[in-house]
Amino acid sequence: MRVDIISIFPEYFAPLDVSLIGKARERGILDVRLHQLRDWAHDVHRTVDDTPYGGGPGMVMKPGPWGEAIDAVLATGPAEPPRIIVPTPSGVPFTQRLAMEYAAEPWLLFTPARYEGIDSRVMAEYGARTRVDEVGIGDYVLAGGEVAVLVMVEAVGRLLPGVLGNARSAVDDSFAPGAMENLLEGPVYTKPPEWRGHEVPEVLLSGHHGKIARWRRDEALRRTAGNRLDLLAALDPASLDEHDRRLLKELGFPS
Numbered sequence: 006m007r008v009d010i011i012s013i014f015p016e017y018f019a020p021l022d023v024s025l026i027g028k029a030r031e032r033g034i035l036d037v038r039l040h041q042l043r044d045w046a047h048d049v050h051r052t053v054d055d056t057p058y059g060g061g062p063g064m065v066m067k068p069g070p071w072g073e074a075i076d077a078v079l080a081t082g083p084a085e086p087p088r089i090i091v092p093t094p095s096g097v098p099f100t101q102r103l104a105m106e107y108a109a110e111p112w113l114l115f116t117p118a119r120y121e122g123i124d125s126r127v128m129a130e131y132g133a134r135t136r137v138d139e140v141g142i143g144d145y146v147l148a149g150g151e152v153a154v155l156v157m158v159e160a161v162g163r164l165l166p167g168v169l170g171n172a173r174s175a176v177d178d179s180f181a182p183g184a185m186e187n188l189l190e191g192p193v194y195t196k197p198p199e200w201r202g203h204e205v206p207e208v209l210l211s212g213h214h215g216k217i218a219r220w221r222r223d224e225a226l227r228r229t230a231g232n233r234l235d236l237l238a239a240l241d242p243a244s245l246d247e248h249d250r251r252l253l254k255e256l257g258f259p260s
């Protein structure tokens with residue numbers, strides 16, 4: 006997969022050299038290309054922002070440099086343009102489902118902003134030529150979109166074939182479509198079996214795959230009921246078996 010990122014802080018993306026994503030880049034699974042937005046600002050100060058029309062605090066990123074930068078990136082790729090992802094707290098929520106959708110794309114272009122964001126005409130311009138998604142990574146406001154892009158590239162990158170050591174890891178993750186859809190993963194343990202007086206739940210040592218699977222599902226239901234009532238409410242009733250329903254009733258959530 007090719008990923009282009011245009012930013013006024015390309016150095017912010019140094020973490021993409023590290024760990025799983027760094028290895029995916031070394032192995033050619035992920036081709037990340039960074040671009041300095043200011044290379045397309047032509048005044049002596051390489052200005053990329055200006056005051057907002059309509060007044061108000063803060064500055065808005067000018068359409069000119071963004072348009073030139075995006076055109077230049079598009080010119081280096083195939084005729085089929087990339088899917089453009091514009092991080093913004095006012096966008097649609099970034100979810101595991103969206104990460105999976107992005108992982109199936111051949112080419113993504115991220116446009117992390119600073120200040121109060123990018124002049125909206127940029128999204129209108131490219132929205133007429135390709136898919137432009139305005140995406141938020143959570144209900145809080147960051148100083149800039151770079152961290153949001155790091156989050157998204159990591160979530161997408163680990164789903165690319167060959168990146169995770171064991172492809173099953175992604176299937177069992179919290180939020181993974183299928184058995185874990187709308188469920189959080191429960192607690193995990195490793196050796197030793199006892200640490201500072203805390204014991205690993207016995208069932209995990211039993212070697213009984215059926216019982217272990219049942220225990221994991223119970224813990225996933227417990228954790229979801231404890232931490233995310235919104236996800237619990239979104240559970241498909243058809244995905245619940247008798248045991249699930251009994252457990253949820255015990256937890257105070259009769260279906």
Ligand SMILES: C[S@@+](CC[C@H](N)C(=O)[O-])C[C@H]1O[C@@H](n2cnc3c(N)ncnc32)[C@H](O)[C@@H]1O
Nearest residue numbers: 092093094118122141142143146147149150153
């Ligand atoms: C200070 S924020 C602008 C916030 C804007 N005034 C608003 O309230 O929607 C600057 C930039 O940080 C990025 N950003 C901030 N919070 C974000 C979030 N939750 N998700 C994705 N991007 C975010 C976006 O690129 C945004 O344009």
